[in-house]
Amino acid sequence: MIEPVGVILAGGLSSRMGGGDKGLLALGGVSLVGRVRVRLQRQVGSVILNANGDADRFDGLGLPVEPDSIAGFAGPLAGVLAGMDWAANAGASHIVTVAADTPFFPTDLVERLLASGADLAMAVTPDPERGQARHPTFGLWPVAARTELRAALNDGLRKVVQWTQPRGCVHVEFAASPFDPFFNVNTPADLAKAEAMVAEYDL
Structure with a gap:
């Protein structure tokens, strides 16, 4: 397998944060997406950003910016497809x-x-009620599946698990302590919590 390309998914509407680019919000003096970029670049050879709209607003990241090829903010699977392409x-x-x-x-x-x-x-990650909590935007995807994925999106499919589950997607479990590594910032309260995590765990 050739080293995978890292794809940062930033194509959403950020409605719970009040719109705009929540990835550009500062966390500990660095933008959220800037922190994600550094963390991912240490793990792969190349990184791109999936985002819609004016790409110039991400110039400071120094990354290629690929928009969705499926219109209408079709969700994370559209970003996966853009990354595959x-x-x-x-x-x-x-x-x-x-x-x-x-x-x-x-x-x-x-x-x-x-x-x-x-x-x-x-x-x-482990979940006391469900057994496992899935994190659908964190995954390994074969580029060869892009034609199939494009067809599914054009047919109206939007949920990640509805596409991955029938295809034998393997679950890889990560520890959720001392903090949940997949904690995501959706609201101003989440951003405040993330600031506290940065201070507590020296992140």
Whole structure:
């Protein structure tokens, strides 16, 4: 397997944060997406950003910006497809996706996903009620599936798990202590909590 391309998913509407680019909000003096970029670049050879609208607003990141090719804010799967298309042109066989609003994801995310030996894999954490909590925007995806994914999106499919589950997606479990590494910033209260986590865990 050729080293996967890292894809930061930032194509959402940020409605719970009041709109705008929540990834550009500062956390400990660094933007959320800036923190995500650094964390991901340490794990892969190349990183791109999936985002819609004016790409110039992300100039400071120094990353290629790829918009969705499916119109109408079709959700994270549209971002996955955009990443697959870019990776196909770069000659990569897989991508690894992460969310732009989740700054503390595991530093061994890519290593563990690849070690699963799976073609399609998703991060999960232990959950006392459900057994496992899935994190659908953190996964390993085969570029060869892009034609199939495009067709599904054009047919109206939007939920990640509805696409991954029938395809034998492997779950890779990560520890959720001393903090949840997949904590994501959706609201101003979440941002305040993230600031506290940065201070408490020296993140």
